[in-house]
Amino acid sequence: MIARDRNWLLIFAVCAALAVLYPLFADGYQLTVIRDALIFGLFAASLDFFWGRTGILCFGHAAFFGIGGYIMALITLNDAIPFGSVLGIMGAVTGAAFVAAIIGYFLFFGGIRGSYFTIVTLAMGVICQQAAVSWSSVTGGDSGLIGIPPIEFDVGEIHIDLSQDLPSYVFVATIVAVVVLALWSISRGRWGTVLTAIQDNEVRAAALGHNAPLRLLVTFVLSAAIAGLAGALYVCMAGLVAPDLSGLLLSTEVIVWVAVGGRGTLLGPVLGAIFIQRAQQMISSFNPSLWPLLLGCVFVIIVFVLPDGILSIYARLKSLFKGRRRAQ
Amino acid sequence: MSDVLLQAENVGIRFGGLQALEGLNLTVRDKELCCIIGPNGAGKSTFLNVLTGTLRPTSGSVRFLGHDIAGLPLHRIARLGIARKFQIPSVFPSLSVEDNLKVARWGVPSPERPLSELLELVALTDRAGTLAGELAHGQKQWLEIGMALAIEPRLLLLDEPTAGMTPQETLATAEMLLRLKGEFSIVAVEHDIRFVRALNCETLVLHQGRRLRSGPFHEIETDEMVRDVYLGRR
Numbered sequence: 145m146i147a148r149d150r151n152w153l154l155i156f157a158v159c160a161a162l163a164v165l166y167p168l169f170a171d172g173y174q175l176t177v178i179r180d181a182l183i184f185g186l187f188a189a190s191l192d193f194f195w196g197r198t199g200i201l202c203f204g205h206a207a208f209f210g211i212g213g214y215i216m217a218l219i220t221l222n223d224a225i226p227f228g229s230v231l232g233i234m235g236a237v238t239g240a241a242f243v244a245a246i247i248g249y250f251l252f253f254g255g256i257r258g259s260y261f262t263i264v265t266l267a268m269g270v271i272c273q274q275a276a277v278s279w280s281s282v283t284g285g286d287s288g289l290i291g292i293p294p295i296e297f298d299v300g301e302i303h304i305d306l307s308q309d310l311p312s313y314v315f316v317a318t319i320v321a322v323v324v325l326a327l328w329s330i331s332r333g334r335w336g337t338v339l340t341a342i343q344d345n346e347v348r349a350a351a352l353g354h355n356a357p358l359r360l361l362v363t364f365v366l367s368a369a370i371a372g373l374a375g376a377l378y379v380c381m382a383g384l385v386a387p388d389l390s391g392l393l394l395s396t397e398v399i400v401w402v403a404v405g406g407r408g409t410l411l412g413p414v415l416g417a418i419f420i421q422r423a424q425q426m427i428s429s430f431n432p433s434l435w436p437l438l439l440g441c442v443f444v445i446i447v448f449v450l451p452d453g454i455l456s457i458y459a460r461l462k463s464l465f466k467g468r469r470r471a472q
Numbered sequence: 473m474s475d476v477l478l479q480a481e482n483v484g485i486r487f488g489g490l491q492a493l494e495g496l497n498l499t500v501r502d503k504e505l506c507c508i509i510g511p512n513g514a515g516k517s518t519f520l521n522v523l524t525g526t527l528r529p530t531s532g533s534v535r536f537l538g539h540d541i542a543g544l545p546l547h548r549i550a551r552l553g554i555a556r557k558f559q560i561p562s563v564f565p566s567l568s569v570e571d572n573l574k575v576a577r578w579g580v581p582s583p584e585r586p587l588s589e590l591l592e593l594v595a596l597t598d599r600a601g602t603l604a605g606e607l608a609h610g611q612k613q614w615l616e617i618g619m620a621l622a623i624e625p626r627l628l629l630l631d632e633p634t635a636g637m638t639p640q641e642t643l644a645t646a647e648m649l650l651r652l653k654g655e656f657s658i659v660a661v662e663h664d665i666r667f668v669r670a671l672n673c674e675t676l677v678l679h680q681g682r683r684l685r686s687g688p689f690h691e692i693e694t695d696e697m698v699r700d701v702y703l704g705r706r
Contacts, residue, residue: 338575338578340564341567347562348562349564350545350547351546351556352623353579353580354547354575
């Protein structure tokens with residue numbers, strides 16, 4: 145096993161241990177705060193899986209989060225549908241994947257890459273938010289839908305009800321851990337290596353027999369499906385869904401989380417999401433207008449000083465000291 | 473003729489008002505080695521682009537094992553058994569040498585040549601873990617030839633394989649190709665005469681998009697007309 149993989153697993157294990165120990169020290173409110181932050185962390189990991197591996201930035205990823213959220217809300221709020229929570233999650237995941245497949249098909253097979261892709265997905269996000277506002281008979285318009293029930297389902301004989309703080313925290317933390325681990329094993333193996341090759345030189349990869357547009361499309365669809373899952377989880381925990389969840393602001397925030405946490409690390413974006421949301425709550429309680437200013441500054445500093453995110457501080461310091469020692 | 477691998481017939485291509493190629497014929501038989509030479513701007517790279525299906529000819533046809541390949545997607549052409557080495561070394565700089573070759577092997581259903589043999593063929597065994605972006609220029613060229621070999625082609629098309637190489641590297645590359653001759657067909661586009669002389673194979677000379685001469689290199693080399701347009705400038 146190469147050192148980079150070992151380090152990643154080590155950091156993953158430390159994070160998992162912290163997540164397990166956290167309920168011992170936290171009260172119910174703190175648990176729900178971290179739980180919600182973890183859901184956004186899952187969302188950030190989904191963007192990173194696509195952006196970090198292909199180098200193509202999707203600027204409308206909240207559209208998939210929102211689509212997942214709305215589908216979940218509509219299914220669970222409809223009393224006629226049995227097993228609402230399970231069907232809702234499945235519907236949210238497939239709905240987001242379906243939209244991504246249609247949009248992605250035309251973009252990838254049409255040769256749209258780079259900034260053009262970013263601009264089209266930006267428009268896609270705006271369209272989704274507008275649709276959520278305008279289609280008020282279904283989506284509830286500006287005020288959205290409220291009263292979404294918590295997730296509940298049966299595993300064999302056991303009935304699982306996530307209306308309490310601790311069970312919902314455990315459920316979300318487990319899903320985040322499993323999905324991040326799965327995405328990591330996909331992206332370090334053959335699939336990820338070929339994606340890196342496509343990022344380096346797509347024509348060359350195609351000349352070696354790789355169907356580059358198809359690979360990019362499948363990666364994009366998988367990424368959108370996970371964003372949809374995160375959206376579905378979030379609306380059940382929050383109890384409401386609103387057009388903001390598919391909006392431009394969230395799309396921008398998730399990019400900042402990924403950039404701060406470290407693009408291409410999967411774990412970094414989860415930590416970035418938690419870290420920035422905590423900071424936002426602390427600073428906003430002190431002075432609400434200070435936050436956007438600080439966030440902007442932090443983003444600029446990260447991009448210039450730590451382009452690989454906060455997880456790279458250790459590696460940076462190490463290479464710095466190595467350089468010093470050699471210079472002496 | 474059953475052993476004809478690639479057949480280009482009466483190929484012509486026009487870019488706007490410029491007739492870049494006109495009336496070119498080329499037949500490549502199985503396991504044959506041939507070269508296309510010509511001065512700068514003669515249309516060598518354009519012709520190669522037509523042969524690999526990247527450019528669709530405005531007249532004539534290119535058939536590989538009986539399939540018309542013009543306009544097929546790149547990965548389909550690769551899977552038919554045509555490998556290509558680009559003029560500018562285009563390896564994957566952020567992957568290691570080994571991963572570069574792996575990516576190439578993954579493009580085909582069941583590669584037969586082991587990875588270690590590939591590394592040895594292109595003389596990069598001791599650099600397997602190095603990032604391809606950090607290789608010297610000549611080594612990048614070899615790695616790219618290795619990647620083209622990895623997909624186990626029926627036909628290997630090389631666009632100026634020795635561009636930017638030192639004379640020693642050029643000769644080493646020629647030796648490498650002579651070793652591979654007999655495994656599959658090779659078409660090399662080149663303007664380094666030392667390289668073509670070392671290969672000493674069937675040669676097509678292009679000039680202003682047309683065939684000037686064709687035949688074994690030792691005959692071409694002594695041809696007065698070829699000397700005038702091309703060799704004479706040296």
